Amino acid sequence: EKLAAIGEMAAGIAHEIKNPLASMSGSTQLLKKEATNTPVARKLMDIVLRETDRLNVLANDFLLFARPGSDKIESVELSSAIGDTLELFRKNGICQNRITVVQDLAPEVWTEMDPKHTRQVLWNLLLNAAEAIDGTGTIQVSSKTAEDMVQVTVKDDGCGMSEETISKIFDPFFTTKAHGTGLGLSIVYRLLEPYNGRLDVRSRQGQGSTFTLFLNRIDPPGLLS
Ligand SMILES: Nc1ncnc2c1ncn2[C@@H]1O[C@H](COP(=O)(O)OP(=O)(O)OP(=O)(O)O)[C@@H](O)[C@H]1O
Ligand SMILES: [Mg+2]
Numbered sequence: 001e002k003l004a005a006i007g008e009m010a011a012g013i014a015h016e017i018k019n020p021l022a023s024m025s026g027s028t029q030l031l032k033k034e035a036t037n038t039p040v041a042r043k044l045m046d047i048v049l050r051e052t053d054r055l056n057v058l059a060n061d062f063l064l065f066a067r068p069g070s071d072k073i074e075s076v077e078l079s080s081a082i083g084d085t086l087e088l089f090r091k092n093g094i095c096q097n098r099i100t101v102v103q104d105l106a107p108e109v110w111t112e113m114d115p116k117h118t119r120q121v122l123w124n125l126l127l128n129a130a131e132a133i134d135g136t137g138t139i140q141v142s143s144k145t146a147e148d149m150v151q152v153t154v155k156d157d158g159c160g161m162s163e164e165t166i167s168k169i170f171d172p173f174f175t176t177k178a179h180g181t182g183l184g185l186s187i188v189y190r191l192l193e194p195y196n197g198r199l200d201v202r203s204r205q206g207q208g209s210t211f212t213l214f215l216n217r218i219d220p221p222g223l224l225s
Pocket of ligand 2: 128
């Protein structure tokens with residue numbers, strides 16, 4: 001309970017930080033347009049913009065972690081939800097000319113979830129997979145049903161993880177990346193909780209990683225029972 005209160009307070013602060021950040025970023029963007037700016041001034045303003053952007057991402061991530069909120073639980077058809085997210089992901093700069101994303105999705109598989117959460121969970125796993133790949137590589141995303149569950153797998157041929165790293169990946173703020181906040185997988189974990197979803201990890205250093213998501217399967221909506 002105490003922890004929940006602290007979390008709520010931290011979330012409140014993260015939320016309040018976003019307004020001044022937006023003003024700072026907006027003002028700096030206006031200043032940047034001044035014709036009298038020297039190249040050095042411009043460079044410094046770019047630094048301010050980059051860093052306010054980073055703080056904003058951090059505040060958003062933290063909010064998602066502290067207050068996942070599920071206001072819109074719906075029937076979600078996973079092959080199209082995943083397919084749409086993958087289409088966006090392939091166009092993302094992190095993939096361009098570098099990463100091949102292959103998909104093998106079972107059709108007409110339904111789960112009950114806030115669609116925003118479905119996208120966010122998958123996105124965080126995809127980002128990690130892409131960040132684990134140095135140079136060119138492949139991410140394979142597949143789904144299959146297993147009785148009343150559906151299994152979604154995100155597999156990469158990136159750097160993999162040591163046993164020690166694996167034991168910490170769900171700790172909030174644990175990161176091995178220079179610019180990581182270490183919230184990605186903590187958010188995934190938090191988002192899955194209300195749906196009784198589960199995430200399995202298999203990985204070995206130098207041999208890629210496989211993250212498997214287990215979600216509850218429901219009957220296709222609209223069918224008379
Ligand atoms: N697919 C993967 N391959 C190798 N290591 C991974 C993979 N996914 C996660 N990790 C390890 O787990 C750590 C925690 O991941 P998480 O997504 O929580 O944070 P992050 O990616 O470091 O930062 P953020 O997601 O907040 O930008 C990573 O720093 C990395 O060491
Ligand atoms: Mg991450």
